[in-house]
Amino acid sequence: MNTQILGIIVMFAITTVIGVFLGKYIADVYGYKKTFLNKLFQPVENLIYRISGINPDKQMTWKQNMFAMLTINVVWFVIGFLILLNQSWLPMNPDGNPDMSPDLAFNTAISFLVNCNLQHYSGETGVSYLSQLYLMFLQFVTAATGMAAMAVLFKAFKDKTTTELGNFYDFFVRSMTRILVPLSIVVAFILSANGSPMTFEGKDHITTLEGQKVDVSRGPAAAFIAIKHLGTNGGGFFGANSAHPLENPNYLTNMTEMVTQMIIPFALVFALGFYLKKKKLSLTIFAVMTIGFVALTVPNIINETQGNPLITQMGTDPHLGAMEGKEIRFGSAASAYWSIATTVISTGSVNAMHDSTMPLSGMNQLLAMMINCFYGGCGVGILNYFIFIILAVFISGLMVGRTPEFLGKKIEAKEMKIAMIVALFHPFLILVGTALTAYLPEFGTKTLNNPGFHGFSEMLYEFTSSSANNGSGFEGLGDNTPWWNISTGIVLLLSRFIPIIGPIAIAGLLAQKKYIPESAGTLKTDTATFGFMTLAVILLIAALSFFPALTLGPIAEQLQYFSK
Numbered sequence: 299m300n301t302q303i304l305g306i307i308v309m310f311a312i313t314t315v316i317g318v319f320l321g322k323y324i325a326d327v328y329g330y331k332k333t334f335l336n337k338l339f340q341p342v343e344n345l346i347y348r349i350s351g352i353n354p355d356k357q358m359t360w361k362q363n364m365f366a367m368l369t370i371n372v373v374w375f376v377i378g379f380l381i382l383l384n385q386s387w388l389p390m391n392p393d394g395n396p397d398m399s400p401d402l403a404f405n406t407a408i409s410f411l412v413n414c415n416l417q418h419y420s421g422e423t424g425v426s427y428l429s430q431l432y433l434m435f436l437q438f439v440t441a442a443t444g445m446a447a448m449a450v451l452f453k454a455f456k457d458k459t460t461t462e463l464g465n466f467y468d469f470f471v472r473s474m475t476r477i478l479v480p481l482s483i484v485v486a487f488i489l490s491a492n493g494s495p496m497t498f499e500g501k502d503h504i505t506t507l508e509g510q511k512v513d514v515s516r517g518p519a520a521a522f523i524a525i526k527h528l529g530t531n532g533g534g535f536f537g538a539n540s541a542h543p544l545e546n547p548n549y550l551t552n553m554t555e556m557v558t559q560m561i562i563p564f565a566l567v568f569a570l571g572f573y574l575k576k577k578k579l580s581l582t583i584f585a586v587m588t589i590g591f592v593a594l595t596v597p598n599i600i601n602e603t604q605g606n607p608l609i610t611q612m613g614t615d616p617h618l619g620a621m622e623g624k625e626i627r628f629g630s631a632a633s634a635y636w637s638i639a640t641t642v643i644s645t646g647s648v649n650a651m652h653d654s655t656m657p658l659s660g661m662n663q664l665l666a667m668m669i670n671c672f673y674g675g676c677g678v679g680i681l682n683y684f685i686f687i688i689l690a691v692f693i694s695g696l697m698v699g700r701t702p703e704f705l706g707k708k709i710e711a712k713e714m715k716i717a718m719i720v721a722l723f724h725p726f727l728i729l730v731g732t733a734l735t736a737y738l739p740e741f742g743t744k745t746l747n748n749p750g751f752h753g754f755s756e757m758l759y760e761f762t763s764s765s766a767n768n769g770s771g772f773e774g775l776g777d778n779t780p781w782w783n784i785s786t787g788i789v790l791l792l793s794r795f796i797p798i799i800g801p802i803a804i805a806g807l808l809a810q811k812k813y814i815p816e817s818a819g820t821l822k823t824d825t826a827t828f829g830f831m832t833l834a835v836i837l838l839i840a841a842l843s844f845f846p847a848l849t850l851g852p853i854a855e856q857l858q859y860f861s862k
Contacts, residue, residue, distance in 0.1 A: 302631035306599070309553055309635070313560045320561055321568025321580075327476050328449045328469065329573055339475040346471055354471070357462035360806025363450050364799050366466040367443060371411060371795075374436060378407035381432050382425070391426035392500030393515070398424070405783035405790075410436040412794035413444060413675055415526070415533030415646055415769040416786060418778040422515040422536055427498055433533060434522045438482075441529025441562075442473035444677030447798050448566060449473075451681060452573045454805035455705045458813035463806060477562070478528060485524035488554050493547035494520040519544060527559035530675040532646030532769045540636075540649045541625055552628050552649060556636060559645040563673040566680055574705075579824040583683060586829045590672040590836070594662045595638040601656040602634040607860060623654025634659065641666035644675035646769030653756070653772040657860065660755055660772070661852035667766035668844045669836055670724060675767060681801040683832075686839075687823065688717040688804060690832040694821055704823060706816065707808040720800035724765055725843035727789050731761035732847065734785070741781035747774040751858060755851035760786060765793040 326333050347354055358366065381388065382403035386396050398406065402418055406425075409416040410433045419425065425433070446469035453464040490496045495516040502514045519535040523545055526533055536542040546552055567587065571580025602624075605616030619630025628636075633650035640647050641663045652663055666672065671682035687704065692714055695702030702709040735742035735757050746753040756772040763770055764786040771777070777786075814820075822828060 302603075302629045303599075305549075305553070305632060306635045309556050312553075313557045313564055316557065316561045317564030318568050320565035322572050324477060324565055324569040325572035327472050328452060328569070333476070335476055335480065342475055343471050350467075352467045354465055354468035356465055358465055359461050360450065360454070360463050360802050360809075363447075363463055363466040364802055367447065367798070368795065371443065374439060375407050375411050378411065378432055378436060379403050381429055382406055385426040385429045388426065388428050390428035390431070390498065392498075393423075393426075395423055395426050401780045401783040402778060405787040406433075408787045408790045409769065410531070410533060411440060412767055412790050413440040413529070413531055413644070413678070414764060414767040414790050414794070415531045416764055416771070416790065417533055417537075417769065418783055420537030421534055424537075427517055430517060430522060430535065434518075434525060437522075437525045437529050437531040437533065438474055438478055439470075441478060441525070441531065441676040442470050444675055444681075444798070445473040445477070445562075445566070446470040446677070447802060448677035448680050450802055451684065451805045452570065454802075454809040455574055455707075457809070458706070459811065460809050461806075463809060478525065481528050481558075481561075482521070482524040485528060485554060485558050486520045489523055489551055490520040492551045493544070494523060494551070495544055496520040514544075516544065523555070524558070526647060527555050527645060528562060530559060530563060530643050530645045532559075532640065532644075534647065540647045541651065546625075546628075546649055548627060549632075552632060552636075555647070555649075556632075556639065559647065560639060560643055560673070562676050563643050563679050566677065567673070570680060576705075576824065582824050582826070582829045585826075586833050587672045587683070589833065590669065591638065591642050594642065594666050594672075595635060598634040598638050598655075598659045598662050599631050601659045602630040605630075606656065620654075620656055623651030625649060637663055638666055640770060641766075641768060642672045642674075644670070644679070644766055644768045646763065648770055651773055652759075652770055653774045657752075657755075657852040657856040660759070661848055661856075663770075664755075664759060664762055664848065664852065665840065665844070667762045667768050668725070668728070669840050670766045671836060678767070678798060681798060684801045684804075685717050685720050685797075686832055686836050688713060689721060689839075690828065690835045691821065691823065692717075693835065694828065694831055698821065700821065703814060703820060704808070706813045707811045708814065709808070713804045713807055716800050716804050720797050721839060722843075723796055724793065725839075727765040727793055728758070728761045729843070729847060731764070731785060731789055732758045735761075735781070738781075741779070745776040745779055745782065747776065751851055751855040755855065758847055758851050761789060764789040767794055 382398045405418055446466050449469040450463050496518055497516055502516055504512055504514055506512055522535045536545055540546040540555055546555060567580050567584045571577035603619040606620045610616045621630060624630055624633045628649055636649045637652060671686060673679050674682050688709060691704045692702045692709055742757055746756055756775045759772040760775055
């Protein structure tokens with residue numbers, strides 16, 4: 299067990315070190331500074347702009363940037379929807395997988411479009427290789443979309459007063475060519491070298507040691523898995539996701555995938571400091587996020603390594619921990635660490651089944667998605683945290699009797715209204731979706747494989763995962779139905795774009811205002827005191843919004859079965 303804990307510490311340390319250096323590189327990319335990859339990728343980017351007719355030097359307002367983001371996403375959705383509806387007769391379908399139903403195609407296309415990758419199908423039988431390749435394309439562009447939006451936010455605070463907030467298309471292309479593609483090549487090579495398949499052949503026909511004939515699915519998995527984690531997407535090439543031996547063959551690949559899914563969210567926090575030349579601010583933000591992450595991770599590791607007391611009472615040896623739904627090659631501690639990392643960061647991939655974790659572990663996984671701003675996804679994690687900074691600045695300003703300011707700009711009523719709408723919209727989508735499903739048993743409770751409190755947790759988890767753009771699930775849920783596909787699809791759309799547009803609108807409004815030089819009376823936002831103030835605001839909103847729902851699910855389940 300000590301070895302497993304050491305492995306977790308090493309993974310976090312490696313991620314942090316890589317994150318610092320990658321953050322400096324990302325800041326240089328978005329700051330148009332010279333990097334070692336300029337000569338390699340500048341010609342590629344110029345070719346893209348010539349073909350598309352885009353002028354990367356044209357500056358956009360915040361509204362023009364968001365319009366560009368929305369229009370290009372509509373095109374990607376339509377293409378994906380049509381491919382999934384017609385994949386049975388399209389090329390690259392050696393296993394003869396059928397077309398998706400319209401409601402499932404709607405859900406899948408939206409899910410991969412919005413960086414959630416909620417999967418109501420199994421990859422082995424649900425999609426063709428052509429569909430897998432298009433979904434892999436979406437995993438690149440959706441990650442780049444969030445990063446480009448974040449770059450617009452950075453630009454808004456770099457200049458003292460401006461309406462020109464960069465060019466969405468240029469930030470988007472740079473995110474792909476200079477960050478996501480090079481890193482994906484490295485990760486895909488590591489995975490392929492360790493046994494993840496990278497082929498376009500159909501199922502492999504093998505004979506087991508027992509003499510049985512078995513068809514084993516394969517495909518271009520290594521490339522898919524690399525961007526699945528780098529882009530904090532999480533969609534599995536196979537149904538079991540990274541618990542599948544071909545997606546995650548050994549402990550080395552487990553460490554690789556764990557570090558990979560965390561490095562860009564870490565790096566973007568540090569990139570903020572390098573880009574704005576406010577390293578202390580980025581360290582404060584990183585410290586708050588890390589405190590939240592550790593507070594969720596440590597209890598999960600303890601819960602899972604101690605084992606399930608009900609199973610221990612049957613006479614089993616608990617020294618390996620609660621191993622139901624976990625892979626022996628990873629162990630209970632590493633699986634617990636992954637379960638929080640993937641929900642905090644909004645990746646949503648799994649190397650163990652969350653439905654099998656202890657009730658309070660499930661609660662922490664839910665909380666990680668409900669809070670939705672500790673590190674977060676590619677780009678959107680910073681955007682979500684920015685909303686809470688605005689709220690904390692406003693509250694702090696009222697407490698000391700000063701006009702709230704952030705980075706030299708006054709925060710007024712319009713910015714606060716937008717911030718509150720964004721902050722409350724996330725719990726609104728989760729709680730309303732869960733309530734409607736619980737109220738309509740023919741759509742909700744009849745699809746559950748588990749009754750009672752755990753069944754409620756499954757419904758709550760599905761909408762939480764959708765609203766947090768996460769994609770993981772309590773897999774006791776029969777979710778491939780018109781109700782689940784359409785309801786979560788709507789939540790996916792709303793929860794993706796409103797939390798992006800809101801922070802960018804605030805940043806755009808603040809960028810237009812007159813810059814106020816820092817003085818002795820300025821509220822400093824790069825101190826430990828303000829960091830704890832922001833953390834308090836985050837936890838207060840989460841507690842008031844979600845505690846009643848959690849008491850009906852994982853807390854009640856814990857009290858029912860494990861408090862004796």
